[in-house]
Amino acid sequence: MRLLILLATTTMLAACGGAGPQSVGSTAPPTGGGTGGGGTGGGTGGGTAHTFVDPTEPKTYTAVGASHSYNYRVDSPSDPGAGQTGQLYQGDATTVRNSALTIAYNPRDAIFDVTFTNPLAGTSAVSRFQDPLHRTDFGGIVEPQIGTPNLGSAQFGVQGINYLESGSANNVTTPVPGEFVFGLVDPGQPGTYEGTTFFYQTPGTETDYVSFAGYLRNRATVNNITIDNADGSTTEYIEQNSQFERGAFAFGQLTASDNVPTTGTGTFEGTMLASMVFNDQPDTIGNFDTYFQWIAGRATTNVDFGANTFSLSLDGTVGAPLFDGTSRQHTILQNAQFRANGAGDINLVSAGGFFGQFNEAWFVNPGGARLDMVIAGSSIDGAFYGPNAAELGGGYRIVGGTPDERIDILGTFVGKKP
Structure with missing residues (x-):
């Protein structure tokens, strides 16, 4: 199916740089299933044997992970007392088979x-990145749009990240540097902004399958609102409607079920990535403003193939709010610092991989203050990748359970055995 093309129609949304997308693509269908052994990660086309690291044929992967969205309105952004109104927040973590x-x-x-x-x-992101100018990176005059995590920075230290971006902007300026706030070039006309950024780690950087x-x-729509007052005067202000989407996923060459070991144990080390909203302030100080933050770090998954069980530990660093x-x-x-621990079961027949829940999650702010999460619900869903389950990947979600709070962490993790 031909997908929607989002091209940069003004400035600032497309740039050259980075490693580019040449090293991700096709893999042969895993043995035991023409589309990846019945689950996530297998391609839907091809037939010639080739590798995930060095693709030779077009391939489509079904990813497992989590995403969320947040829509709201702000009147007179940057004015004292401006706040987010008309809020709608939604999130979901997919399973391996769904x-x-x-x-x-x-x-x-x-x-x-x-x-x-x-x-x-x-979420509704559907994008095609085909223009070489869609490749972008941090450093230089043009960088990825605001809210994009610089995973290669000293803060996160993740290697081999590629960024692709497309979008459009019309009749808007950015009057507040470093914030998602717009003004109008022509106050008599509405303004719009839309940008989609896709980023991934080059296969072979740390994992091969x-x-x-x-x-x-x-996305944003911006309008100049004029109100006629009773005394004959008028009041004008900017109204900005913002729509945000975030997601993190694992994808690759799925292990056929009959190729997954049934004995032994393994420890898988790799990267974790998550997008978070964390607002515990509505009931304490009356603040309903909620901001996205990225978390990146390390994941350790211990698997007991004989007992069909696993445990997962996440250790990440939190980025700046948008x-x-x-x-x-x-x-x-x-x-x-972010920490979380969970566990669960392997069931290749019914789940296509492994699934479980978190039993604890907490943060430690700079300065040492610890904040433990009350977990209302959580999920871990993953699958094995490569020959003999050499690697694994999956998605997760942790939902805060304290009343009058908006806390939700959704992400992905990958790992390989030493």
Whole structure:
């Protein structure tokens, strides 16, 4: 299916740089299933044997992970007292056997088609990255759009990250540097902004049969509102409607079920990535402004193939919030440490991999203050990748359970045995 093309129609949204997308793409269908052994990660086309690291044929992967969206309105951004109103937040984590999230790559033309549409998460990103100028990176005059995590920075230290971006902007300026706030070039006309950024780790950087990816979609409509007052005067202000999407996923060459070991144990080490909203302030200080933050770090998965069990530990660092001209009040500070531990079962027949839940999660802010999460619900869903389950990957979600709070962490993890 031909997917929607989002091209940069003004400036600032497409740039050259980075490693480019030439090293992700096709893999042969795993033995035992023409589309990946009945689950996530297998391609839907091809037939010639080739590797995940060095693709030779077009391939579409079904990804497993999680995504969420947040829509709201701000009147007079950056004015004292401006706040987020009309809020609608949604999130969802897919299972190995139930995901419509796809990443397609054509190595001949270096074209990516990605679709991260999930009605349960309120996400609708569908993009094609085919222009060489869609490749972008941090450093230089043009960088990825605001809200994109610089995973290669000293803060996160993740290697081999590639960024692709497309979008459009019309009749808007950015009056507040570093924030998602717009003004109007022509106050008599509405303004719009839309940008989609897709990023992934180059296969072979750390893992050879599975990789992780993330995306963000920022959209805004901006209008100049005029109100006629009773005394004959008028009041004008900017109204900005913001729509944000975030997601993180694992994709790759799935292990056929009959190739997964039935005895022995293994420890898998790799990267974790998550997008988070954390607002515990509505009932304490009356602050309803909620901001997205990225978390990146390490994941350790211990697997007992004989007992059909696993445990997962996450250890990440929290990035800066995406501000929007409102209060800037937030509890989890930049560079806070995130920890979570969970466990579950392997069931290749019914689940296509492994599934479980978290039993604890907490943060430690700079300065040492610890904040333990009350978990209302959680999920871990993953699969094995490569020959003899040499690697694994999956997605997860942790939902906060304290009343009058909006806390939700959704992400992905990958790993390989030493």
